[in-house]
Every structure is written in structure tokens, then in C-alpha cells.
Amino acid sequence: MAGHNKWSKIKRDKGVNDAKRGAVFTRIGNQIAIAARSGTDPDMNPALAMAIEKARQANMPKENIQRSIDRVADKAAAALEEITYEGYGPGGIGIIIETATDNRNRTLPEVKTALVKNGGRIADAGSVMFQFARKGVIRVATSGEDALLTILDAGAEDAIEEDGEIVVYTDQKDLMSVRKLLLDAGLTIEDAELQYIANTPTVVSDQETVDKIEKVLDALDDVDDVVNVHTNADIQL
Numbered sequence: 444m445a446g447h448n449k450w451s452k453i454k455r456d457k458g459v460n461d462a463k464r465g466a467v468f469t470r471i472g473n474q475i476a477i478a479a480r481s482g483t484d485p486d487m488n489p490a491l492a493m494a495i496e497k498a499r500q501a502n503m504p505k506e507n508i509q510r511s512i513d514r515v516a517d518k519a520a521a522a523l524e525e526i527t528y529e530g531y532g533p534g535g536i537g538i539i540i541e542t543a544t545d546n547r548n549r550t551l552p553e554v555k556t557a558l559v560k561n562g563g564r565i566a567d568a569g570s571v572m573f574q575f576a577r578k579g580v581i582r583v584a585t586s587g588e589d590a591l592l593t594i595l596d597a598g599a600e601d602a603i604e605e606d607g608e609i610v611v612y613t614d615q616k617d618l619m620s621v622r623k624l625l626l627d628a629g630l631t632i633e634d635a636e637l638q639y640i641a642n643t644p645t646v647v648s649d650q651e652t653v654d655k656i657e658k659v660l661d662a663l664d665d666v667d668d669v670v671n672v673h674t675n676a677d678i679q680l
Contacts, residue, residue: 468507470670471498473543475511477523483512489619493636500634528554529571532563533655534647536676537571539639544668553666561659574675575639579618581611584631597624608633612640641675648679 475498478490485492491512498508514523526547528540538558544550555565583594586604594602594611598621601612613621615637622635647653656676663672 466667467501468498468503469667470543471501471503472507472511473523474670475508476514477525477543479512479515483515492619497634497636526550527572529566529568530554530558530563531566531571532558532659532674532676533561534645534652534676536645536647536656536674537566537574537641538563538659538663539571539575539673540663540669541671541673542666542668543670550666550668553668554663557662557666558659561662562655563659572639574643575641575673577615577637578640579611579613579615579621579635580638580640581613581618581622581625581635582633583609583611583625584633585609590630593628593630594625597621597628638671639673641677643675644677645675646677646679650680653678653680 471494475491475494478488478494481490482488483491485495495508498511523543523545524547526542526544528542528551530538530540532538540554542550542554558564578600581599583590586607586609590609591602591604594609598617599611599613603610603612611621611625618635618637622632626632647656656674660672660674663669
């Protein structure tokens with residue numbers, strides 16, 4: 444898990460620095476709109492609560508958040524659907540690509556192009572997914588044995604200290620409840636979301652392959668309909 448999260452952190456930090464604000468808001472807005480289908484009250488809809496929290500962390504204006512929620516009742520709004528694609532990248536890594544789209548006939552060719560032009564390829568459904576587990580992942584701005592014990596007592600499956608923070612893993616259904624308990628304990632949450640976590644990471648130990656992986660992941664990030672990209676790459680340089 445540690446290797447996967449090291450790569451995730453690299454990608455997250457890079458995205459914060461160079462992502463275009465409008466594109467970020469569009470992606471988060473799509474996530475909010477999809478989550479709101481299960482209920483527009485975040486207190487009763489954990490998925491919506493997480494999407495709104497992500498929007499706030501990205502400094503998304505309140506009116507944009509509300510507009511995304513209101514799309515549920517807007518009959519004129521384009522219907523969005525969540526589609527997850529699977530692929531392989533340089534070094535044989537597995538890639539899972541989550542999208543939110545109103546036109547799958549546009550999205551699939553764009554995802555394929557981003558992969559193929561950068562040393563990857565699309566994969567058959569299920570051929571990559573079995574290598575991952577869906578988990579809640581919480582990043583806590585703290586360190587130390589006492590914090591680890593508090594986190595585990597809150598119901599976390601695992602917790603790993605790395606780079607001055609603690610990465611917390613939960614069952615996907617426990618993500619929001621564990622997050623709340625950690626907040627109640629006075630801990631600072633940097634991020635909380637569902638991710639695909641590799642069961643057995645693929646070790647990547649040479650700079651050339653790392654550069655190629657970064658190129659294909661950047662290309663996927665540039666696809667407007669892509670919401671999240673996950674890999675099983677374990678970077679060990």
C-alpha cells in the first residue's frame with residue numbers, strides 16, 4: 444500500500460500546482476451531481492458529503508456546489524453516468540480510470556488515445572480490476588504512536604506513517620464514520636476519499652519507466668471526463 448500512496452501523493456501534489464481551476468471545478472461538479480442522485484442532503488448521503496468536502500478543499504464557490512446539486516432536478520441538464528475503464532501502462536502497471544460523462548462515445552476514444560499514444564493500452568473489463576480493492580483512504584496531518592493508536596481505535600483497517608502524515612485505510616462503507624471519529628478526536632484531515640488500492644503493487648525501480656508512467660497518467664488527467672486515475676505502481680528509485 445505504501446508504494447501506491449507514494450505515487451498518489453506525487454500525482455495529487457502535482458495536480459494542485461498545475462491543474463486549471465475551471466477543469467478541476469468541472470470534475471468535482473460532475474462528482475457532486477452524480478452523488479446527489481442518491482439524495483441531496485449531505486447529512487444523509489455520505490458520497491455527497493465527501494464530494495462537497497473535496498469541492499471546499501479546492502476552494503470551489505458555494506454557488507457552484509449548489510448548482511451541481513441542483514442538476515438532479517434539472518430535466519434539461521445532460522445526463523451524467525459513471526464509467527470505469529481499465530488499462531495497462533509502461534512497465535506493465537495496471538491502471539483504473541474513473542470517468543463521469545454525458546457521452547461515452549466521446550470518452551472511450553479519448554481515454555484510449557491517451558493510453559496508446561503514451562505507451563499504454565486499454566484492457567478488457569475485469570482484467571485489471573481484480574488486482575485492486577476499493578478502500579476508504581484518509582490522510583491525516585499528524586504523526587506518532589499516540590495518533591496511530593487513536594486512528595486504529597476509530598475503526599481503521601490499517602494506518603501507515605509516511606512523509607510526515609498518516610495514511611489511513613478503511614473498509615469503503617466505514618470511510619465517513621472513521622473520518623468523523625478522527626475529527627472528533629481533534630485530528631486534522633487533509634483528504635478523505637474512496638480509492639482503488641493495489642492488492643500487490645508492481646515495483647518500478649528505474650527512472651525511465653517512471654517518466655513514461657508519469658507521461659501516460661498526465662495524458663489521462665488531461666481528458667476532461669476523467670475524474671480519478673489509480674495505478675498499482677510502487678515507485679522505488
